[in-house]
Structure formats: structure tokens, C-alpha cells
Amino acid sequence: MEKVLIVGSGGREHALARAFSQSPQVSTVFVAPGNAGMVFDKIQTVALAMDDSDALLSFAQEEGIALTFVGAERPLEAGLVDAFRAAGQAIVGPTKYASQLESSKAFAKEVMHAAQVPTSSYEYFNAGDMEAAWAYLEGKGLPAVIKIDGLYAGKGVVIPESMAEAQATLERFLVEEKLPVIIEDFMVGPEFSYFTLINGTSVIPVGSACDYKRVSDNDQGLNTGGMGAFSPVPWFDEAMETEVLDTIVRPVAEEMVRRGEPFTGVLYSGLMLTAEGLKVVEFNTRFGDPETQILLPRIQDDFYDLIQAHLAAEAYEVNLSPETHLGIIVAAEGYPEAYAKGMPIRFTQAAKMEDIYFAGVQAEESGTDLVANGGRILMVTAEGANLSKARQAAYAQVDQVNLPQSFYRSDIGLHRERSN
Structure with missing residues (x-):
């Protein structure tokens, strides 16, 4: 029986840990740093920062970890995979160089161009280069897409609805936050x-x-x-x-x-x-x-x-369930900007805890109950014979969550038809 380490703290890492814990070959799953909601699956959390390569490597060596899986993007950019490989530790994830396919939009475009992979055309602008960026966008016009050339927690993409919004976005990214950007063609x-x-x-x-x-x-x-x-x-x-x-x-x-x-x-x-x-x-x-x-x-x-x-770089055919799985994020009021925290999380007896994944949560100081501590708090999932039935089942499960000062989208499962 083997020990596995997952690096990250959100719902994705909860799902990875749950998947590994269901293997008869795995005895223990650790998640660093994890979150308090993972205790429902008897997953062990470890109070180590996800970008602390030295501490994570020491933990893996001392615990006899057979396999480490990096869930989050920040440790990849920090070179965690490079450190583990240099020490002979098995780890899943790209090197610091290869992870630039995510951490640098310009690098990804360069690789796609060299590999003749279809993508939208773009221009790159260094931090502070407001004059050139604005001149390019004025000449190009809208619609266009402005992207930070770096990691930004999934929120570094803006599709401005007006030239005023476009100018304000470029000012914020290039001048105030001193971040490089790319401006690319809008695709439909x-x-x-x-x-x-x-x-x-x-x-x-x-x-x-x-x-x-x-x-x-x-x-x-x-x-x-x-x-x-x-x-x-x-x-x-x-x-x-x-x-x-x-x-x-x-x-x-x-x-x-x-x-x-x-x-x-x-x-x-x-x-x-x-x-x-x-x-x-x-x-x-x-x-x-x-x-x-x-x-x-x-x-x-x-x-x-x-x-x-x-x-092992071996061929493998993944067997997938034909059923549709659908999930709905319950988020804190105000997200993705300043959001509420500290709300108690309660569930009805009809809630299926095995279909809930936790992210922005922590334990109450007075006990083992959970309180909200992040923008995206948890995800409720369900399955069904088709998209409509999975959607119906998932929204029925959302009703089993009692979480003040929270919200969720009511249209997950809609608006994704093939139109061409």
C-alpha cells in the first residue's frame, strides 16, 4: 500500500485526493496544505505552503511518499517538479520551463506558432508600455481580448465592452500593477x-x-x-x-x-x-x-x-462513465472582488456529502463545523443519464446547502450548444 501527496488546497485537490483514496493500492492520501472540508473523506491535511519546495520535499522523503501530484499552478511556476525530480521523487506535473505554457501567454503563443497549432493572432506589450498598447488597441478596435501574461487566479482575462473599459483595463494591468499583457483577436x-x-x-x-x-x-x-x-x-x-x-x-x-x-x-x-x-x-x-x-x-x-x-510513458485507455456529471460552485457574496467570510455552512440530512467538494472553508474555532473562508466555497455535483437530468439533480442538491451571504449561477448546463 502506497502513500500519495497532493499539492494544493481547493476543490480540484479534494477531487484528486478522493480519486486516489479510492484505489486499493493507496493507504494514505496527504494534501498540502488542503482545507478543513477534506476531513469528511478522512484525507490528511499537512500545514505546508504549496510553494515551499524544500519543506514539501522533506515531508515526502520522511513519510516515504510514493507519488506526488501537483494540483495547483503556483508550485509548478515555482519549480516544485524540478526540485522533486532532482531528488529522485516521483511527481506528476511539468517543469518550471514547461509550465510556462500556462504561466506565460506569450510563451504559449510562441510554442503554438512553432508547432503550427491554430490560435488567435496577438501582440505582446511589456509592463508600463501603455502608449504602444493603447495605440494598437485604438487601431484594432473592439472586440478584443486583454490577457495578463502570467498567473492571475483565473481572473486575468478581460473582454472590454467599451474603449473606456479597455483603456482602464490596460492602465490597471500595465501601469498600476506593472504586468505585461497580450492583446489578441476576439474569437466566436x-x-x-x-x-x-x-x-x-x-x-x-x-x-x-x-x-x-x-x-x-x-x-x-x-x-x-x-x-x-x-x-x-x-x-x-x-x-x-x-x-x-x-x-x-x-x-x-x-x-x-x-x-x-x-x-x-x-x-x-x-x-x-x-x-x-x-x-x-x-x-x-x-x-x-x-x-x-x-x-x-x-x-x-x-x-x-x-x-x-x-x-512510465505507457499507452493507457481511460474508461469513462457515459453518464453526464455536472457541478455548481457556491461562492461568497461579492466574489470575484472583495467577498464575505466567516459564514457557517450547514447541510440538510438529504445532502450527499460524497458529491460535495470543498475549497474556501476552514473549521470553526469552537468545533468541527465549517465556515466560509474563500471566494469559491464549495462545489455541489451530481450525475444523470444526460445533461438535463444531471442539471436537475445538481440543483436539487444545491438546495440542501444552507450558506448565508452566498450565491451561485442558475444556468450551469445551459448555453453551451454547438452552433457551427
Whole structure:
């Protein structure tokens, strides 16, 4: 029986820990730092910062950890995988260099260009370069997409609705926060995600999902880390999957090998089906949140076996449940800006705790009950024979959560039809 360490603290890491804990080959799952809601699954949390490579490595060595899985993006950017590999510790995730596919939009565009992967055109602007950026945007006009060239907790993308908003956004990013940006062409079409495990040129397809980034119904309001998701994508068929693998995933994997920096770990391909065909919106170099919470429960294999095949660069066919899984994020009032904290979280007797994933929570000082301590507090999930039934079941479960000063979108499972 093996010990596994998950690095991260949110709902994604809760889902990863739950998946590993269901393997008969795993005795103990640790999550660093984890969150208080994970105790419902008897998962052990470890009070270590997710970007403290030295402390995490020491813990893994002292505990005899057989496998470490990096859930969050910050430790990847900090070089956690590099440190573990140098010490001979098995770990899932890309190196600091390869994780730039997520942490640098400009790097990702450069790799896609070299690999002839379809994506939108763009221009890059250094921090402080307001005059050049504004001149470019004025000449280009709207619609356009402004993206921070770095990690920003899923909120570094703005699609301005007016030139005044565009100017204010550039001022904030480039001048006030001193961050570089790219300005790229606005694309139109249904958006979805596709997940693979890559080890050099070895690719294991995992599955598809649709998520909802905007904070409010009908895709209105600010971008967030994700307000809900479902899997699979109904119109994502075998032919389209082959196209994604052949024209996007494998070319990127091969380009990273050509650079002498093979990609290892999870590649999240954020895709859009435009009138000109499939194009890449973005890459993430780890599982998505909230997609992980509804994708992993569909995997019918031993998750530990799957990850071992990935590490060995072996072929593996993932068996997925045909049922649709759908999840709804319950967030704190005010999120994604300043939000409420400290609200008690209660559940009715009808709540299915095995279908709830915790993120922004902590234990009450007076006992073991939970209180809200983050923007995205928890995710309620359900499954059904189709998208409609999964949606109905998930919203029935949301009603079993009693959480003051919170909100959720009422349209998860809608507005993601294939239109071309």
C-alpha cells in the first residue's frame, strides 16, 4: 500500500485526493496544505505552503511518499517538479520551463506558432508600455481580448465592452500593477476544455468538459476561476477528439521535446470551435477547477494505475462513465472582488456529502463545523443519464446547502450548444 501527496488546497485537490483514496493500492492520501472540508473523506491535511519546495520535499522523503501530484499552478511556476525530480521523487506535473505554457501567454503563443497549432493572432506589450498598447488597441478596435501574461487566479482575462473599459483595463494591468499583457483577436464559437496526460511524446487522452467562467447568469459579469462545469461535452465526438489530438496536443508535445524540455503532466487545452475550425484559447498545465470535480468521478479505472502508466510513458485507455456529471460552485457574496467570510455552512440530512467538494472553508474555532473562508466555497455535483437530468439533480442538491451571504449561477448546463 502506497502513500500519495497532493499539492494544493481547493476543490480540484479534494477531487484528486478522493480519486486516489479510492484505489486499493493507496493507504494514505496527504494534501498540502488542503482545507478543513477534506476531513469528511478522512484525507490528511499537512500545514505546508504549496510553494515551499524544500519543506514539501522533506515531508515526502520522511513519510516515504510514493507519488506526488501537483494540483495547483503556483508550485509548478515555482519549480516544485524540478526540485522533486532532482531528488529522485516521483511527481506528476511539468517543469518550471514547461509550465510556462500556462504561466506565460506569450510563451504559449510562441510554442503554438512553432508547432503550427491554430490560435488567435496577438501582440505582446511589456509592463508600463501603455502608449504602444493603447495605440494598437485604438487601431484594432473592439472586440478584443486583454490577457495578463502570467498567473492571475483565473481572473486575468478581460473582454472590454467599451474603449473606456479597455483603456482602464490596460492602465490597471500595465501601469498600476506593472504586468505585461497580450492583446489578441476576439474569437466566436462554443468553448470547451480537453484534458490529456503527456509524458514526452506519450499522450493519454482523459476527457472533455465545459466550464463557466463569468460570475453571473448568461455569461455576464467579471471572469472568475470558474462557477460550474459539466462533462462530457455532448457534441464533442470521436472525430473531433482525433482532430484535437493530431493538430493541437501532439504537435505541442513534440515541439516541447524538440526544445529539449519535454512536457510532463496534465495539459488542459482550452478550445473554441470557430467558423474557421478548432482554435486554442489557452493552455493550463494542470487539471482545471471546477472541471476536475466532474471529470475524475467519470473515470472508472483505478486512478493510481492511470497515473503510473503516465509516469512510465505507457499507452493507457481511460474508461469513462457515459453518464453526464455536472457541478455548481457556491461562492461568497461579492466574489470575484472583495467577498464575505466567516459564514457557517450547514447541510440538510438529504445532502450527499460524497458529491460535495470543498475549497474556501476552514473549521470553526469552537468545533468541527465549517465556515466560509474563500471566494469559491464549495462545489455541489451530481450525475444523470444526460445533461438535463444531471442539471436537475445538481440543483436539487444545491438546495440542501444552507450558506448565508452566498450565491451561485442558475444556468450551469445551459448555453453551451454547438452552433457551427
